[in-house]
Amino acid sequence: MSILSWIENQRKLKLLNAPKYNQPESDGSQGLWTRCDHCGVILYIKHLKENQRVCFGCGYHLQMSSTERIDYLIDTGTWRPFDETVSPCDPLEFRDQKAYTERLKDAQERTGLQDAVQTGTGLLDGIPVALGVMDFNFMGGSMGSVVGEKITRLIEYATQEGLPVILVCASGGARMQEGILSLMQMAKISAALHVHQNCAKLLYISVLTSPTTGGVTASFAMLGDPIFAEPKALIGFAGRRVIEQTLQEQLPDDFQTAEYLLHHGLLDLIVPRSFLKQALSETITLYKEAPLKMQGRIPYGERGPLTKIREEQLRRFAKAPKNPQYSNLVAEFEQLLELLTSDKNMLSSVDVFAPETVNKAFELACGSQTRLDWLNDKTNQFRLRPVF
Structure with missing residues (x-):
């Protein structure tokens, strides 16, 4: 071996034994x-x-991050996030090239989020809304158990408060690392939307961005009352190549785009990003002012216990008897006493404006056995006021 060959071999050995530099992933x-x-x-x-x-x-x-979308859609200083600390776990102890826990940790450090969705409430052009925004930068926006739970809690809260729900979808589908637990979220979210839309008669708007695929498309993304989409957004269930191999046919060039879906009746409107906030505001206003809107009802058992925040709101409301809605509260309290006591003679002797009577009403409303709204004995349901 010549000296030049020996030097060249030593140089190659140094390069092989040198510590590897992990180049950070490119981020837009x-x-x-x-x-x-x-x-x-x-x-x-x-x-x-x-x-x-x-x-x-x-x-x-x-692609936009969830934080950028929230800043654009929600009025400044009005965003109130929900369930920020809820974090996924590894129930299946899944591992491929890397452990699932490591993937979660990397995604959390890179995005600053606990999972692939941000939920909360805020004002959209002065209109209170419940908003959920998925973030594709977090493991492709995949829908795991935490994503499904946060969206379900958001919908249930909006149903109780009579708020319209807006979900901005950007996802690759269900999260394979959680197996059947991620697939269960499709049914859970759809069930919550059924109560919100069909029982409570409240508005749900779905906004599809690129990409929206897999289990998200097969569930809540396509259940909106109006379904909006961004121009040229990729929307579908299975991949283009899989469909072509299954059907043994060549698909159109614009297949699974927003324009293709709009032409075939799967979307209601394609809205450019610069006009999205205005389109959402006008849609909600139109729904609010609809003359033939039906009053919704929530099935008995769907209400959760009264929260401390809501309890404080009711106490402050009771201390303002000049409020025009105060008389409605008194009338409903009379109906509730009549229903629970079945003694009409008792009502004539009760001073509903007395402080002890109001305190009794709140003790009854805040009890573990009593729900937020008054029970309707004829329909066994809770009446809902869709006012926002």
Whole structure:
């Protein structure tokens, strides 16, 4: 072996034994420049964010983080998040190339979120709404048990408070690391939406962004009263290649795009990102002012216990007898006493305006056996006031 060959071998050995440098993954929110996924134009990140991540060259809608969407849709200073500390676990002890717990930890550190959805309430052009926004940067926006639980809690809260629900979908489907537990979330969310839409007669708006696929498309993403989508968004259940291999046919070039679905009646409207907030506001206002809107009812047993916040709101309401709605509270309290005591003579001797009577009413309303609204003995349901 010559000296040059020996030096070359030593150099290769040093390179092999040198500690490997883990290059951080590229992130559209980091750095100064990015590239459009559709036309390939180089875009300046700062200007792109100011334009709501819409390409200046072709108008293509790039992916937005959940935080950016919330900042755009919700009025400043009105966002109230729900269940921020709820974090997923590893019930199946799943491991592929990397343990599921490690994937979760990496995604949490990279995005600053506990899971792939943010839920909460806020004002959209002054209208109180319940909003859930999925984040594709967290493990592809996959729907695990925590995502399903947070969305279900949001819907149930909106049903109790009479709020419209808006869900911004961006997901690759159910999370395979949680197996059947992730698939159960499809039925759980759909059941909560059934009570919200069909029983309580409240509004649910679904906003589909790119991509919306898999189990999310097969469940709550396609259950909206109006279903909105962003231009050229990828929306589907199975992948294009899988469908082509199954059908043995060549699919159209625009297959599984928002425009294709709108043409075939699966969407109601395609809204550019810059007009989305206005479209949502006008839709909710139209629903609010609808003259033939039916009063909804929540099935008995669907109500949860009265929260401390709601209890305090009711106490403050009771201390303002000049409020025009105060008389309605008194009338309903009379009906409740009549229902529970079945003694009509007792009502004539009760001073409903006395402080001890009001305190008794709140003790009754806040008890573990009594729900938030008054029980209707004829329908065995709770009446709901869809006012927002």
